[in-house]
Amino acid sequence: MNTxxxxxxxxxxxxxxxxxxxxxxxxxxxxxxxxxxxxxxTTTLNIGSITTADGSALVKLGNTTIICGIxxxxxxxxxxxxxxxxxxxxxxxxxxxxSRFRPGPPGEQAQAAxxxxxxxxxxxxxxxxEDLCIEKGKLSWVLYCDIxxxxxxxxxxxxxxxxxxxxxKNVQLPEVHVNEQTGLxxxxxxxxxxxNIVKHPVAASFAVFDNSILxxxxxxxxxxxxxxxxxxxxxEEEKLCxxxxxxxxxxxxEKLQDCINRAITRNKEVCKLLNKVMKxxxxx
Amino acid sequence: xxxxxxxLRGPEESQSPWLFVEQEQQSPPDEREDGxxxxxxxxxxxxxxxxxxxxAKGSAYIESGKTKVICSVYGPxxxxxxxxxxxxxxxxxxxxxxxxxxxAKRCGWIQSTQEKDLSMALLGSLHPGLCLHRYPRSQxxxxxxxxxxxxxxxxHAVTCAxxxxxDAGIEMYDLVLGCSLRQEGSDYLLDxxxxxxxxxxxxxxxxxxxxxxxxxxxxxxxxxGLLCSGDLEQQPLVEAVAACIEGCQRIYSVAQRCLxxxxxxxxxxxxx
Numbered sequence: 001m002n003t004x005x006x007x008x009x010x011x012x013x014x015x016x017x018x019x020x021x022x023x024x025x026x027x028x029x030x031x032x033x034x035x036x037x038x039x040x041x042t043t044t045l046n047i048g049s050i051t052t053a054d055g056s057a058l059v060k061l062g063n064t065t066i067i068c069g070i071x072x073x074x075x076x077x078x079x080x081x082x083x084x085x086x087x088x089x090x091x092x093x094x095x096x097x098x099s100r101f102r103p104g105p106p107g108e109q110a111q112a113a114x115x116x117x118x119x120x121x122x123x124x125x126x127x128x129x130e131d132l133c134i135e136k137g138k139l140s141w142v143l144y145c146d147i148x149x150x151x152x153x154x155x156x157x158x159x160x161x162x163x164x165x166x167x168x169k170n171v172q173l174p175e176v177h178v179n180e181q182t183g184l185x186x187x188x189x190x191x192x193x194x195x196n197i198v199k200h201p202v203a204a205s206f207a208v209f210d211n212s213i214l215x216x217x218x219x220x221x222x223x224x225x226x227x228x229x230x231x232x233x234x235x236e237e238e239k240l241c242x243x244x245x246x247x248x249x250x251x252x253x254e255k256l257q258d259c260i261n262r263a264i265t266r267n268k269e270v271c272k273l274l275n276k277v278m279k280x281x282x283x284x
Numbered sequence: 285x286x287x288x289x290x291x292l293r294g295p296e297e298s299q300s301p302w303l304f305v306e307q308e309q310q311s312p313p314d315e316r317e318d319g320x321x322x323x324x325x326x327x328x329x330x331x332x333x334x335x336x337x338x339x340a341k342g343s344a345y346i347e348s349g350k351t352k353v354i355c356s357v358y359g360p361x362x363x364x365x366x367x368x369x370x371x372x373x374x375x376x377x378x379x380x381x382x383x384x385x386x387x388a389k390r391c392g393w394i395q396s397t398q399e400k401d402l403s404m405a406l407l408g409s410l411h412p413g414l415c416l417h418r419y420p421r422s423q424x425x426x427x428x429x430x431x432x433x434x435x436x437x438x439x440h441a442v443t444c445a446x447x448x449x450x451d452a453g454i455e456m457y458d459l460v461l462g463c464s465l466r467q468e469g470s471d472y473l474l475d476x477x478x479x480x481x482x483x484x485x486x487x488x489x490x491x492x493x494x495x496x497x498x499x500x501x502x503x504x505x506x507x508x509g510l511l512c513s514g515d516l517e518q519q520p521l522v523e524a525v526a527a528c529i530e531g532c533q534r535i536y537s538v539a540q541r542c543l544x545x546x547x548x549x550x551x552x553x554x555x556x
Contacts, residue, residue, distance in 0.1 A: 049352075049432075050352070050385055050386070050431060050432045051350055051432065051434075052350075052385060052386055052387060052388055052432050052433065052434075053385035053432075056385065063338040063339075065336075065337075067383075067431065069383060069384065069385025069386075070385070071300075071384070071385050071390045072301065073298035073299055073300055073301065073390060074298060074299050074300075074301055074304070075294070075295040075297060075298035075299070076295065078295070086294045086295055088292055088293065088294035089292060090291050090292055090393065092393065094381070094427060094429065095356075095358070095379065095425065095427050096337070096340075096354070096355075096356045096427040096429055097337070097339060097356070098339045099339065099340075099358045099361075103379055103427075105290045106290050106291060111290055111291075114291065114292050115292070118292055142294045142295055142298045144294065144384065144385075144390060146383065146384040146385055146393075148383055148429070150337065150354060150429075151336075151337045151338055151339055151340075152339055153338055153339065174301060176301065176304075184304065185301070185304045186304060186306075187301045187302075187304040187305045188305075189301075189305050220339070
């Protein structure tokens with residue numbers, strides 16, 4: 001199939017009968033943008049560009065662009081866990097990124113994404129909340145992870161996890177001591193240290209087409225036409241952290257296993273990319 | 285603070301670590317940090333790029349020093365509220381937001397009154413530049429997001445928004461460019477950084493201390509927006525406006541080149 005013709009695809013095919021248009025490609029085991037069924041879009045990563053944030057990362061997954069900025073603040077630890085800090089992720093889908101979002105409070109999709117990210121952070125134990133405690137019962141760090149989508153072209157969950165992971169690795173927090181006499185914190189901005197990230201969870205999202213065909217990394221058009229979604233999060237030890245399947249077409253055991261295997265290879269790809277970018281940053 | 289039930293919440297109260305850093309009393313430096321001159325029209329070099337948000341009709345990104353601003357334009361599309369005026373003219377809706385990590389002290393997610401004020405200022409500055417009578421019963425949505433605020437955020441937002449509008453193909457009389465300035469005593473600092481905007485004054489007197497933002501339509505040489513705060517006497521005020529206008533004219537060529545590149549990329553010239 002001549003996939004170069006996709007840029008000049010007749011308007012009626014892509015707009016009036018999008019499902020038929022996609023089906024034609026799926027029969028040949030490929031997709032309108034030329035990818036195979038199991039191929040991810042080109043991923044680019046840029047770390048540490050926002051200097052006002054303690055850690056930041058910009059991820060582009062094809063056209064989907066996500067930026068994550070982490071800021072650390074000081075607060076009293078929670079009453080029920082005096083030796084732990086807080087990690088507060090929030091995903092925002094502003095009207096800037098797509099015409100489907102309206103200004104105002106976060107919609108369902110943004111709230112679901114925020115909760116998903118919070119679950120991944122907790123389940124994967126990528127960061128020990130005890131590390132964020134400065135003095136038990138008195139002072140701890142709060143990491144506000146603010147994730148903003150700049151361009152919505154499908155598969156934001158994968159991109160958000162990569163952005164979060166990369167910016168966590170980039171975060172540098174200053175040293176804080178609590179002065180015994182005054183009880184106030186003393187911050188030394190000149191001494192900074194990185195966070196201790198023990199696990200590296202990476203997500204792989206799949207869309208189900210016509211109740212049977214699984215495609216990886218769906219674009220916005222493919223998401224609209226799909227009959228089900230599944231996101232699998234795997235860490236670098238090939239352990240399963242999260243499986244997120246919000247309703248949709250039921251999947252058989254073998255299909256689920258296929259998804260998990262693909263997610264394992266994706267983890268290796270992303271970790272390699274992340275290490276490459278971190279090394280090039282240290283070299284500067 | 286209203287309780288935000290739709291977002292994941294952290295602790296009730298948290299403070300930025302900057303509050304606890306020992307502040308060394310620094311008098312404002314004689315020279316500007318990045319080597320620009322006081323009292324001279326020295327704007328920071330600008331990097332501008334159009335057409336980077338694939339979903340938007342038009343978009344633009346501006347980087348000036350460390351200030352980073354991105355803008356998307358959607359429209360013209362059907363207007364949400366219909367009044368009589370919409371029958372003849374299109375409606376322009378502007379939203380200005382700071383990302384929570386854009387300032388040294390974290391901003392919350394809910395749009396603060398400052399952001400609403402800046403949105404109105406942005407709307408007022410852009411309005412005269414657009415041919416809204418060509419889009420009756422329609423609405424044009426402009427969303428600006430400041431990713432990093434290192435001073436002159438509103439001025440760069442105005443420039444970014446008009447580049448995005450031009451990229452979207454909205455008919456305009458002229459681009460609208462913004463430039464801001466900070467007056468300290470007898471000198472002015474054009475295109476101030478965040479530190480310069482918020483620095484403590486050297487002397488106790490409050491004479492001639494303030495900030496200004498001018499939005500200009502360069503080829504028509506008309507001012508569409510002027511915001512001034514602080515305490516300025518007449519002569520320095522007039523000089524400040526002239527300096528800002530000169531600053532806008534300096535940015536004009538960069539903006540034009542950026543748009544040309546974007547148009548050429550969208551419609552490459554036919555071969556042969």
